[in-house]
Amino acid sequence: MSNKPKVTGRERSEFIWGWLFILPTMIGLIVLNIIPIFQTIYQSFFKTGDFGRGNIFVGGANYAKVFADTEVWQALFNTLKYAVVEVPISIIISLVLAVFLNGKIKGKSTFRTIFFLPMVAAPAAIAMVWKWLYNSEFGLLNHILPGKTNWVSNPKIAIYSIAIIGIWSIIGYNMVLFLAGLQEVPKDYYEAAAIDGATGVQQFFSITVPLVSPTIFFVLVTRIIAAMQVFDVIYMVIDNNNPALYKTQSLVCLFYKYSFQQSNKGYGATVVVVLLVVIMFFTVLQMIGQKKWVHYN
Amino acid sequence: MKNKNKAIIYVVLIVMSFIMLVPFAWMVLTAFKTVGESTQMDPFVILPSKFRLENFDEVMHNVNFGRLYFNTVMMIVLRVLCAVLTSTIAGYAFARLNFKGKNFMFGLVLFQMMIPSQIFIIPQYVMVSKFGWTNSMLGLLFPGLVSAFGTFLLRQAYMGLPKELEEAARLDGCNIGQTFLFVMAPLAKSSMVALGIFTAVFAYKDLMWPMIVCPDTNQTTLASALSKMQGQFSSNYPELMAAALIACLPMIVIYVIFQKQFIEGIATSGGKL
Numbered sequence: 001m002s003n004k005p006k007v008t009g010r011e012r013s014e015f016i017w018g019w020l021f022i023l024p025t026m027i028g029l030i031v032l033n034i035i036p037i038f039q040t041i042y043q044s045f046f047k048t049g050d051f052g053r054g055n056i057f058v059g060g061a062n063y064a065k066v067f068a069d070t071e072v073w074q075a076l077f078n079t080l081k082y083a084v085v086e087v088p089i090s091i092i093i094s095l096v097l098a099v100f101l102n103g104k105i106k107g108k109s110t111f112r113t114i115f116f117l118p119m120v121a122a123p124a125a126i127a128m129v130w131k132w133l134y135n136s137e138f139g140l141l142n143h144i145l146p147g148k149t150n151w152v153s154n155p156k157i158a159i160y161s162i163a164i165i166g167i168w169s170i171i172g173y174n175m176v177l178f179l180a181g182l183q184e185v186p187k188d189y190y191e192a193a194a195i196d197g198a199t200g201v202q203q204f205f206s207i208t209v210p211l212v213s214p215t216i217f218f219v220l221v222t223r224i225i226a227a228m229q230v231f232d233v234i235y236m237v238i239d240n241n242n243p244a245l246y247k248t249q250s251l252v253c254l255f256y257k258y259s260f261q262q263s264n265k266g267y268g269a270t271v272v273v274v275l276l277v278v279i280m281f282f283t284v285l286q287m288i289g290q291k292k293w294v295h296y297n
Numbered sequence: 298m299k300n301k302n303k304a305i306i307y308v309v310l311i312v313m314s315f316i317m318l319v320p321f322a323w324m325v326l327t328a329f330k331t332v333g334e335s336t337q338m339d340p341f342v343i344l345p346s347k348f349r350l351e352n353f354d355e356v357m358h359n360v361n362f363g364r365l366y367f368n369t370v371m372m373i374v375l376r377v378l379c380a381v382l383t384s385t386i387a388g389y390a391f392a393r394l395n396f397k398g399k400n401f402m403f404g405l406v407l408f409q410m411m412i413p414s415q416i417f418i419i420p421q422y423v424m425v426s427k428f429g430w431t432n433s434m435l436g437l438l439f440p441g442l443v444s445a446f447g448t449f450l451l452r453q454a455y456m457g458l459p460k461e462l463e464e465a466a467r468l469d470g471c472n473i474g475q476t477f478l479f480v481m482a483p484l485a486k487s488s489m490v491a492l493g494i495f496t497a498v499f500a501y502k503d504l505m506w507p508m509i510v511c512p513d514t515n516q517t518t519l520a521s522a523l524s525k526m527q528g529q530f531s532s533n534y535p536e537l538m539a540a541a542l543i544a545c546l547p548m549i550v551i552y553v554i555f556q557k558q559f560i561e562g563i564a565t566s567g568g569k570l
Contacts, residue, residue: 015397017394017477018396021389021390022386030405032439032443105310114314121545121548123504128523128537128538129323133323138338172317252505272419
């Protein structure tokens with residue numbers, strides 16, 4: 001059917017249009033993202049000179065410093081603590097809410113709208129309100145709850161108070177993803193289980209959880225990556241003179257402090273490379289672990 | 298038994314709604330209080346004695362919210378336009394055209410999506426300073442000129458469309474550009490809207506980048522200005538809450554009106570990450 005010159009004509013035309021179409025995106029990505037990855041890694045081998053300019057090559061000195069720096073280790077520990085609390089609790093709450101909303105419920109879209117609300121508020125504003133709710137003297141929480149808790153200035157509990165804000169902010173988003181996942185679960189599975197006399201809780205664990213496990217896995221991976229990058233809330237809630245600062249600042253907070261407040265970009269770059277390695281480590285770990293519990297199809 | 302379960306479900310949903318709404322309600326109530334009312338403990342004041350507007354007057358007098366709104370909206374509009382435009386065409390090429398180098402280039406797109414964004418910030422900031430774009434709209438827009446995620450999302454959208462449409466267009470004598478523009482792009486509209494909403498919400502919420510490139514209070518965005526106000530009004534919470542409310546309210550109103558598009562846009566985009 002097709003004679004040869006016509007095919008090559010089509011091929012050439014796809015080549016030209018294809019490159020024309022991807023060119024703006026590729027130039028942007030290479031300039032804005034791909035080159036900067038290497039620049040950041042390169043920067044991590046330099047010490048930024050005291051008066052702006054003048055990068056001094058220091059080899060692995062920044063990395064040696066990072067490994068000996070208790071502030072960085074503490075920040076890594078704070079970040080992990082935040083993730084370990086925020087991610088599982090928010091996933092459990094949002095999965096339960098999604099299952100509830102997936103049934104025949106009056107006011108379904110109103111509930112959904114309310115749960116999702118924090119997603120469209122500026123984190124800076126959310127953090128300010130929560131800081132006020134947590135206020136040890138005049139805050140609403142200490143008024144309602146017994147005792148006088150220093151929610152965000154007690155170094156022992158401040159990171160958990162921050163995690164509560166994180167959970168509150170994200171459950172609506174996770175819930176919507178789970179609701180989409182639940183649409184895929186065939187209704188007759190539940191009917192069959194109900195005939196067999198399975199209770200709602202049994203159905204949840206024997207039908208819902210395995211069948212939405214791909215969604216749970218997806219949310220888990222993306223949420224852990226996001227939680228490892230926590231910054232906004234900690235930056236807004238924990239002032240520089242807060243006694244809990246040392247026990248709450250995350251790796252990204254340190255990156256911001258070193259790179260842009262103390263303009264030591266070399267050390268800031270080192271911290272962010274460490275963050276990249278940590279995130280990749282946990283992502284790979286989950287990819288390996290998923291075979292044990294995620295059921296596709 | 299069944300009714301009891303239903304009752305438990307409603308109780309949980311209502312309690313959760315309450316927990317989600319209390320911080321917003323407290324923001325609104327505090328914004329109308331005097332400092333005295335907000336710090337009075339015995340008796341604890343929940344409702345302000347009257348709904349005063351003084352706190353709003355005071356913060357609007359001190360902070361140029363008009364300017365901040367302009368900056369934020371401009372940044373959002375430009376970022377949405379850039380992301381949707383570049384992703385729509387690139388996504389089409391990656392989904393439907395065959396050309397040399399395609400797989401490698403798409404590999405770069407996927408690679409970018411896996412890297413935490415903080416890695417890019419120092420070099421991006423250095424570029425912006427070199428170009429003299431600090432404290433400017435170009436500086437705010439800069440990292441949002443293109444979108445790897447958007448390219449991926451739009452590619453998925455085109456891949457779900459039937460091939461017959463393109464073949465019909467080709468038989469009618471359309472070249473690739475025409476086929477894309479008149480046949481395929483219109484069919485990917487819902488994904489473009491989803492990407493637009495997704496981009497807008499995350500541009501609005503972004504804090505670190507505007508703080509770094511636009512430290513000038515008049516050139517920055519609402520989110521980054523709020524972080525500065527916290528120092529400025531230190532512990533005057535009624536004024537801080539008034540400022541937070543001014544910054545949040547328009548987005549919340551738009552969200553409540555278009556909640557279906559918002560939730561679906563963010564969920565379909567987020568779910569494909």
